[in-house]
Amino acid sequence: MASVEIRNIEKHYGGYHAIKDINLTIDEGEFVVMVGPSGCGKSTLLKSIAGLETVSSGRLSIKGRDVTKLDPGDRGIAMVFQSYALYPHMTVAENMGFGLRMAKRPKAEIDAAVARAAKILRLEEQLEKRPKQLSGGQRQRVAIGRAITRSPDVFLFDEPLSNLDAALRTQMRVELSTLHAKLGSTMIYVTHDQVEAMTMASRIVVLNRGRIEQVGEPLALYNNPANLFVAGFLGAPRMNFVAGKVVEVAGHGARIASAGGLTVAFEGLSGPLAIGDAVTIGIRPEKLRIGDAAADVRFCAEVRLTEYLGRETIVYADAGDLTTTGSDSGTGVFTIQIGENKPFHAGTPITIGFDSRDAYLFNADGWTLTSQKPVART
Numbered sequence: 001m002a003s004v005e006i007r008n009i010e011k012h013y014g015g016y017h018a019i020k021d022i023n024l025t026i027d028e029g030e031f032v033v034m035v036g037p038s039g040c041g042k043s044t045l046l047k048s049i050a051g052l053e054t055v056s057s058g059r060l061s062i063k064g065r066d067v068t069k070l071d072p073g074d075r076g077i078a079m080v081f082q083s084y085a086l087y088p089h090m091t092v093a094e095n096m097g098f099g100l101r102m103a104k105r106p107k108a109e110i111d112a113a114v115a116r117a118a119k120i121l122r123l124e125e126q127l128e129k130r131p132k133q134l135s136g137g138q139r140q141r142v143a144i145g146r147a148i149t150r151s152p153d154v155f156l157f158d159e160p161l162s163n164l165d166a167a168l169r170t171q172m173r174v175e176l177s178t179l180h181a182k183l184g185s186t187m188i189y190v191t192h193d194q195v196e197a198m199t200m201a202s203r204i205v206v207l208n209r210g211r212i213e214q215v216g217e218p219l220a221l222y223n224n225p226a227n228l229f230v231a232g233f234l235g236a237p238r239m240n241f242v243a244g245k246v247v248e249v250a251g252h253g254a255r256i257a258s259a260g261g262l263t264v265a266f267e268g269l270s271g272p273l274a275i276g277d278a279v280t281i282g283i284r285p286e287k288l289r290i291g292d293a294a295a296d297v298r299f300c301a302e303v304r305l306t307e308y309l310g311r312e313t314i315v316y317a318d319a320g321d322l323t324t325t326g327s328d329s330g331t332g333v334f335t336i337q338i339g340e341n342k343p344f345h346a347g348t349p350i351t352i353g354f355d356s357r358d359a360y361l362f363n364a365d366g367w368t369l370t371s372q373k374p375v376a377r378t
């Protein structure tokens with residue numbers, strides 16, 4: 001049975017259309033991550049599922065029950081917020097048992113639920129402490145524990161790791177994935193951080209300006225983004241984009257040329273193109289190689305800046321009139337990611353190359369025409 005069904009959900013704030021015709025079916029036990037830039041409507045959508053926000057129109061069911069008009073407490077959900085929202089005067093145990101106490105459950109049941117959640121989250125030693133005596137990570141675990149004790153049909157997470165430092169965020173990502181595997185519950189998680197989406201989701205929902213851009217498994221979205229937005233949003237460093245024009249069409253293939261002399265031949269395109277059409281070529285930084293004479297496509301550039309990250313090196317290179325329209329640096333230079341530590345000094349001339357089968361092509365409306373790239377399974 002579908003765990004959550006979202007049908008034609010719309011949300012207007014006065015004259016502002018925040019959520020536009022959202023349709024999504026979430027299966028039992030899925031970990032769905034809704035990701036998108038700030039202001040895309042992801043929190044509004046999550047709050048609408050929680051019942052903390054009323055929808056303007058549309059229908060929402062949880063476990064086959066229409067909950068569109070029900071109060072949050074009657075929907076079978078539990079929500080974890082970025083701000084933890086713990087009661088400072090209560091102990092960890094009291095915070096975790098709060099929902100069940102409000103529901104007037106018997107004390108033995110509450111104690112058992114708190115003990116179970118504390119064990120899962122390794123909070124057994126902290127039960128008598130108050131929130132201010134805990135670290136940020138522990139506080140967030142208490143907030144998650146409070147959700148677990150309620151045994152909800154669906155867990156909702158609203159940017160729960162945003163207040164934590166980088167090391168703790170990584171640790172909590174692993175903990176949340178482990179927790180999901182242990183509980184097998186349906187989880188819906190909202191974040192602006194594509195790394196959280198890629199690492200934790202069984203399916204990612206990419207949102208932009210109140211609409212769903214694409215839904216799919218993380219690697220499927222990474223390898224086969226439906227459009228320019230998804231291609232640019234997923235992946236760090238970002239995909240390099242180059243504006244081009246169609247110069248030749250043959251069957252399902254086309255040759256594309258850009259200003260600055262880049263020419264790429266594409267085969268097996270999924271949509272029509274005509275000579276003269278404006279298109280965008282996309283190539284991920286890890287698919288660009290430096291000094292490889294065997295690459296299908298090659299062009300000259302000059303190193304502008306190098307970032308040494310230890311296990312990898314990011315090179316920003318200037319290719320003169322051949323400029324990118326949307327790489328990470330935002331200055332028209334190419335971003336190249338090399339999976340090893342190698343020195344590249346500013347001002348050094350280099351040859352950048354890539355294989356045409358690794359390149360993406362987008363039409364003037366931003367839709368991907370190269371949509372059949374194989375997805376490596378883990």
Ligand code: ADP
Nearest residue numbers: 013016018036037038039040041042043044045
């Ligand atoms: P996100 O979580 O993706 O950052 P939100 O869902 O919080 O975005 O907001 C989506 C859009 O709706 C934003 O442009 C925001 O300004 C607007 N919005 C959110 N809440 C309200 C509100 N209560 N009144 C008016 N506009 C709102």
